[in-house]
Amino acid sequence: MVTVRSHTLVVLVEDKPGVMNRIVSLFRQRGFNIDSIAVGHSETPGLSRITLVAQGDDRKIEQLVKQLYKILEVIKITDVTDDNPIQRELALIKVTATERNRSDIIRLVTDVYQARIVDATPDSLVIEVTGSPEKVDSLITMVRSYGIKEIARSGVIAMARGARVVAPAAQPVVA
Amino acid sequence: MAIETRERPRVSEEPQREPQLGAHLVLQALVREGVEVIFGYPGGAILPVYDALPYYPIHHVLVRHEQSAAFAADGYARATGKVGVCMATSGPGATNLVTGIANAMMDSIPIVAITGQVPQSVIGMDAFQETDITGITLPITKYNLVIRSVDEIGPAIQKAFYLARTGRPGPVLVDIPKDVQLTKGFLAPRQELNLPGYRPTIVPHRRQIRRAAELIRRAERPLILAGHGIIISGATEELVRFAERTQIPVGLTLLGIGGFPASHPLCLGMVGMHGHAHANRAIHEADLIIGIGMRFDDRVTGRPSEFAPNARIIHIDIDPAEIGKVLKTEVPVVGDAREALRLLLEEIEPLEHEDWLSQIRSWYRPIRTEPSGPDGVLQPQYVIARLHALTEGKAIVTTDVGQHQMWTAQLYRCDIPKQWISSGGLGAMGFGVPSAMGAAIGRPEAEVWAVVGDGGVQMTLNEFATIVDEQLNVKVAIINNGYLGMVRQWQQLFHNRNYSETPISSPDYVLLGQAYRMPARRVTRPGEVDEAIQWARSFRGPALIEFVVNQEENVYPMIPSGGSFRDMIDDTQIEGEW
Ligand SMILES: Cc1ncc(C[n+]2csc(CCOP(=O)(O)OP(=O)(O)O)c2C)c(N)n1
Numbered sequence: 001m002v003t004v005r006s007h008t009l010v011v012l013v014e015d016k017p018g019v020m021n022r023i024v025s026l027f028r029q030r031g032f033n034i035d036s037i038a039v040g041h042s043e044t045p046g047l048s049r050i051t052l053v054a055q056g057d058d059r060k061i062e063q064l065v066k067q068l069y070k071i072l073e074v075i076k077i078t079d080v081t082d083d084n085p086i087q088r089e090l091a092l093i094k095v096t097a098t099e100r101n102r103s104d105i106i107r108l109v110t111d112v113y114q115a116r117i118v119d120a121t122p123d124s125l126v127i128e129v130t131g132s133p134e135k136v137d138s139l140i141t142m143v144r145s146y147g148i149k150e151i152a153r154s155g156v157i158a159m160a161r162g163a164r165v166v167a168p169a170a171q172p173v174v175a
Numbered sequence: 176m177a178i179e180t181r182e183r184p185r186v187s188e189e190p191q192r193e194p195q196l197g198a199h200l201v202l203q204a205l206v207r208e209g210v211e212v213i214f215g216y217p218g219g220a221i222l223p224v225y226d227a228l229p230y231y232p233i234h235h236v237l238v239r240h241e242q243s244a245a246f247a248a249d250g251y252a253r254a255t256g257k258v259g260v261c262m263a264t265s266g267p268g269a270t271n272l273v274t275g276i277a278n279a280m281m282d283s284i285p286i287v288a289i290t291g292q293v294p295q296s297v298i299g300m301d302a303f304q305e306t307d308i309t310g311i312t313l314p315i316t317k318y319n320l321v322i323r324s325v326d327e328i329g330p331a332i333q334k335a336f337y338l339a340r341t342g343r344p345g346p347v348l349v350d351i352p353k354d355v356q357l358t359k360g361f362l363a364p365r366q367e368l369n370l371p372g373y374r375p376t377i378v379p380h381r382r383q384i385r386r387a388a389e390l391i392r393r394a395e396r397p398l399i400l401a402g403h404g405i406i407i408s409g410a411t412e413e414l415v416r417f418a419e420r421t422q423i424p425v426g427l428t429l430l431g432i433g434g435f436p437a438s439h440p441l442c443l444g445m446v447g448m449h450g451h452a453h454a455n456r457a458i459h460e461a462d463l464i465i466g467i468g469m470r471f472d473d474r475v476t477g478r479p480s481e482f483a484p485n486a487r488i489i490h491i492d493i494d495p496a497e498i499g500k501v502l503k504t505e506v507p508v509v510g511d512a513r514e515a516l517r518l519l520l521e522e523i524e525p526l527e528h529e530d531w532l533s534q535i536r537s538w539y540r541p542i543r544t545e546p547s548g549p550d551g552v553l554q555p556q557y558v559i560a561r562l563h564a565l566t567e568g569k570a571i572v573t574t575d576v577g578q579h580q581m582w583t584a585q586l587y588r589c590d591i592p593k594q595w596i597s598s599g600g601l602g603a604m605g606f607g608v609p610s611a612m613g614a615a616i617g618r619p620e621a622e623v624w625a626v627v628g629d630g631g632v633q634m635t636l637n638e639f640a641t642i643v644d645e646q647l648n649v650k651v652a653i654i655n656n657g658y659l660g661m662v663r664q665w666q667q668l669f670h671n672r673n674y675s676e677t678p679i680s681s682p683d684y685v686l687l688g689q690a691y692r693m694p695a696r697r698v699t700r701p702g703e704v705d706e707a708i709q710w711a712r713s714f715r716g717p718a719l720i721e722f723v724v725n726q727e728e729n730v731y732p733m734i735p736s737g738g739s740f741r742d743m744i745d746d747t748q749i750e751g752e753w
Contacts (some may be wrong), residue, residue: 014372022313029314059499066496072318072338074371168371 002057006035008158009065010166011034011050012042014073022071023050025067030064032056036089036133038155047075047168049102049159078166080158090154091136093127096147106148124149183219194359197325198223201351202231203205203362210260212251213289214244216271216365218264220304221291223356234392236616236645239637241268243609245275246635248286250613250745252279252620253596254571256409258339261612262289266304269350270311274603276346281600282430283403285344287335288312294354304676309350317345321352325360332551333367334501342375344407359589361510369688375493379510379518385653387465387489388508388522391421394463394487396531399425400446400475403599404468404492405434410513414467415439417642419515420522421526426454428469428613429584432595437568437588443535444588447475449581452732452745459740461486461532468492468512473737491515529581533718542585542748546701553701555579555724562624562652565708571596571614575607575631578660581730583626597669605634609652612638615647621649622712629655629681639691642717650711651719653684656726664729668744684721695719 013019020039027034035053042049048054056064097105103124109115109127113135119126129139133156140151160166195203196495201224205213214236217225236246241263248259263272269290279286293302309319318338319410328351335347391397403413411434418425418441422515425435426446435442444452458464464486469475471490476482477500490498491508496505498507508515544560548554559582562570572587573596574580580597589595596614598606632653635716642649663677698720711718732745 018309021310025313063496063500069372070372070494070496072372 004036004055004057005081006053006055007061007079008085008087008156009052009054010078010080010158011052011068011074012166012168013048013050014050014075015041015046016073019048019071019073020050020112022073023052023119026064026067030067033066036155040158046093046170049166051155053156066136075168076166078160079167080160083160083164085158085160086167087132087154087156087158088130089133089136090128090130091140092152093129093140093148093166095125095127095143096149097123097125101146105143109139109140109157112142115139191361196223196227196356196360197328197358197360198227198356199230199349200325200328200360201332201356201364202227202233203604204329205260206231206233207365208336209257209484211673213260213262214238214247214251214613216241216244216264216268218268218291220265220293220353221262221289221351221354221356222264224262224289224351233244234404234446235614236612236641238609238641240635241271242274242605243612243635243638243641245272245286245288245744246278246603246606246609247613247616248288249275249282249284249606250278250573250596251617252284252613253610254593254614255617256593257288257419257617259284259335260289261286264291264304265293265308266306268406269308270306273315274601274605275324276312276348278598278601278603279346279414279605280315280317282598283407284346285339285343286346287339288346288348290348290350291348291356292352295323295352296354297411300354309348312348315346316348317343319348319350321350322355323352325355325358325628328355328360329363329365333365334370337368338373338736342373348380352572363667375513377507377514379491379495379515381518383506383508384515384518387491387508388519390463390487390489390506391423391465391519391523392526395528396461397421397423397463397465397736398461398486400428400458400464400466401425401431401434402428402467402469403430403434404512405431408468408493408511408513409592410468410516411435411512412510412518413516417520417523420520421523422528422532422548423465423526424457424532426450426457428472428475429597431469432584432597433589433592434468436590438590441532445584447472448477448734448736449585449730449732450519451585452540452541452743453535455732455734455740455743456538457535457747458486460484463487463489465489467515470497471610473501475735477595478737514608522590535649542584546704548728553699553702553704553722554723555656555722555728556582556586557701558652558704558722558724558727559626560652561704562626563587565705565712566622566624570594570624571618573597573607573611573614573623573625575625575627576602576604576661577628577631578656578664578728578730579626579628579654581661584608587626598668604631607631608635608642611649611651612642612645612647615649616645619648621648623650625651627647627651627653628660629653629657630659630679633679633681636687637722639688639693639717639719643692648715649717653719653721655681655721656685656728657681658726661730663727667727667729668733669735684719688719693717693719695721697721697723699723
């Protein structure tokens with residue numbers, strides 16, 4: 001049976017122009033939809049770490065990983081889906097707030113979700129939340145009834161638990 | 176021109192005293208990589224390189240369309256095993272290379288394409304003749320890059336050649352903005368490349384080799400499928416030894432032709448859609464398939480679920496992404512074909528498969544090669560069979576795409592690698608003539624035959640001019656059936672004979688030959704075939720023969736697209752039906 005599920009890939013790449021384009025283009029060419037992609041510098045100068053979330057059956061994703069390895073600047077790819085990784089996302093949510101419901105919203109956001117209010121005007125609040133994508137989804141659902149004006153989500157970043165790291169092989173091969 | 180007064184630039188490894196224009200550094204870097212020939216076409220954005228070209232020991236072949244430059248570089252690479260180089264200006268020059276680059280990508284051919292680009296100051300402004308060629312070729316190159324400063328020229332070109340020819344070979348495009356060509360600098364010495372993300376596995380894992388050997392030992396009806404990887408890695412000798420020691424028959428993919436001698440008793444010829452019936456039947460009955468340097472293309476497998484239904488699979492390939500892509504693979508072996516065969520030879524003791532081999536022999540039926548059809552019309556298969564006989568199978572043969580390609584694959588029985596040159600993965604019409612050009616430049620001693628259809632030849636026959644200019648030993652054999660034959664065959668078999676837009680007219684090829692100053696003849700009867708071929712062979716240099724053949728002849732056997740061996744159609748079956 002082919003089961004399509006959400007895969008989280010951690011990809012270590014050389015920090016060079018065009019690399020993101022090559023990676024994203026490969027997903028496009030093979031008809032994968034990327035649910036989330038987040039990129040930033042890694043612990044090693046010159047290397048960036050990308051967290052990619054995409055839907056696919058295990059075999060297709062495995063094939064995709066092999067194809068990704070063919071991109072010259074890709075150093076290491078790990079599918080962390082089955083490792084129960086730590087997954088975090090940051091979101092900014094601007095909601096409509098009135099004199100009457102403002103304190104309800106603040107209580108909900110800060111007490112239940114441990115999120116923060118980072119901006120306020122007479123008729124709006126900006127909520128900042130970090131957490132698993134599920135937590136972010138849940139908060140959004142809860143404040144929807146107040147009226148959402150704008151949402152910005154960062155995309156998921158992931159990291160394996162414990163001592164395991166996604167790092168380049170010790171010995172870079174010199175051609 | 177003031178050529179004589181200028182000093183010849185140096186291409187040595189000694190440090191240069193004076194800075195030189197980037198355009199010169201480009202050519203120096205190419206010479207340093209061993210480039211002797213460039214197939215190209217000039218234009219504004221690459222003009223500084225052309226300005227410097229006369230000072231370097233590089234033979235530039237002026238093609239008549241950039242597509243042919245890429246195809247010629249491809250033919251050159253296949254015939255010589257070296258990296259082929261093509262060059263074009265920005266914009267339309269660069270986009271004209273695209274089909275040839277895609278072809279090289281699909282067939283794993285090492286070529287380097289050099290393109291001029293508009294100056295960096297106007298990149299992204301839709302400047303005159305600007306196209307984002309690195310963006311366009313992203314999915315059809317193994318790698319591509321833009322050189323952004325004069326200092327990068329040496330390393331970039333070194334990297335391009337290294338990537339093109341190592342691992343799984345492929346095309347690399349180097350885009351050079353005009354301002355970089357016009358800036359002075361020094362050529363950085365050749366140095367070790369640091370490519371942490373690129374480390375092709377050459378020597379396969381021992382454990383996988385042992386597992387493969389174990390399956391081979393236990394198999395009763397094993398079969399080797401040999402592909403282009405055998406030729407790329409130069410593994411023919413090892414493959415012959417391995418097949419002989421294990422007494423395993425060898426089927427060839429279209430691009431594997433020449434990788435194992437056709438005259439070897441263990442050779443089954445081509446497999447796949449138009450493969451020999453006994454070879455495809457052997458796949459169907461096999462209990463073990465050993466795929467070496469091949470990628471289970473759909474033209475080989477047909478419907479994957481019914482391909483080799485009784486067989487376990489060992490797949491040897493340098494590209495891990497090919498393994499398990501199409502079929503469930505029992506033993507994956509990642510590595511160079513030659514290294515893998517060497518290791519396998521160490522593991523495996525002599526085996527016998529007499530029953531299996533005689534069973535396959537009993538299935539053998541030759542491809543039909545009668546001289547004439549029902550009304551005495553010339554049969555195309557006969558032409559190829561005679562070409563094979565008269566050249567003693569020793570010519571380099573390039574083909575275009577279509578029926579003639581398949582007849583040549585079936586009947587021009589190649590015994591050595593780099594003798595068979597054909598567009599496999601992309602199936603690009605227009606390939607035959609320019610690739611023959613490339614082969615003839617790379618192997619001037621060889622007799623080169625371009626076997627082409629009347630459709631395909633009209634896509635690149637402008638290159639007759641190039642062939643004549645260069646006085647190449649290229650003999651063009653046009654198999655003229657008045658149709659886009661292969662498409663007509665599909666229309667006949669699967670679209671109720673609706674010959675929509677497949678009849679195609681031709682110029683008078685004999686007059687055309689004369690117009691291009693190319694000796695030319697027309698053959699319409701079987702009795703004239705030998706004489707014409709011998710005529711073309713009797714002198715060095717270009718020649719053209721138009722063979723006017725049976726218009727509605729088909730290629731058999733045939734496994735319909737997406738079908739299985741059970742769906743095979745062959746001519747004996749068809750005769751009664753139509
Ligand atoms: C560039 C390109 N366009 C279209 C096709 C589709 N195609 C495949 S075979 C064929 C017919 C080739 O006809 P011809 O060159 O006369 O050769 P024949 O099959 O008659 O030997 C066509 C149109 C192709 N392979 N390549």
